[in-house]
Structure formats: structure tokens, C-alpha cells
Amino acid sequence: MQLAPCHPDTRTCPTTGRRRPADTDPRHHGYRVLRSYVLTGVPGGPAFHSTCHGAGRVQSRHAAARTISGRALRTELEHHGIAVRGTSWKGLAEEAPQAYKDITAVVTASEGAGLCRRIARLEPLGVVKG
Helix, strand or coil, X not given: CCCCCCCXXXXXXXXXXXXXXXXXXXXXXXXXXXXXXXXXXXXXXXCCCCCCCCCCECCCHHHHHHHCCHHHHHHHHHHCCCEEEECCHHHHXXXXXXXXXXXXXXXXXXXXXXXXXXXXXXXXXXEEEC
């Protein structure tokens, strides 16, 4: 499932035309990779004391840069209190949250498989891409 950045004033997603509810905050509702987890490997587990290091992509960098506006993404994230800085709009688009799998689902599956254990959940204050 691909999510598109919504214009902060109209709450209308430019690619789908759908409106998001007024009370949604992208850090908690649908936006991907706007949180992260600190994990630890499980001693004696099947992953040799290791764990996953990211959610994995659902869109290539090229596809994300073609379909996502870096400028709109920065506006949307800053509207929700997340400072964003990058060296280019294309670079921001390539790393857009919607280009990644849902990190919470990945962590839950990894824990369920006995590969890791959650230590902490982190919420972003800023994003620097470069």
C-alpha cells in the first residue's frame, strides 16, 4: 500500500484525491518510518544474536523520486513538527516514509519469529538526508 503526502491545509492527497481525517498525525496514522525502534538480538535465537536493521523498501529510490514530491514531503512533515533538511528535493523523495514497509509490522513479525526483542520506540524530531 502506497501513501501519498497530503497537503497540510486541505488534507487532500494530491495523487489519490482522498482526504485524511483532521485529527490524524502522520507520525501515528499510516505514515511509514516516522518512528524507529531500538532492538536487541535474542541469545540462543535463530538470528545469531543479531536483528533486522531496517524495514525494507516497497518502492525503489527511482520510483519514489518519480512519484513523490520532496518539497511537498518536507512541507507535510514540518507541518507536523518534524524538521527536515536535505541536499536535494530528489534525495528527500527517495527516502520518503511511504517508500518503506511499515516498521511496526516488521518489528512485530521479527519479535514473533523470536529474532529480536524491542528495547525502545523512538519518535523523530528531525530528519537530515544528504
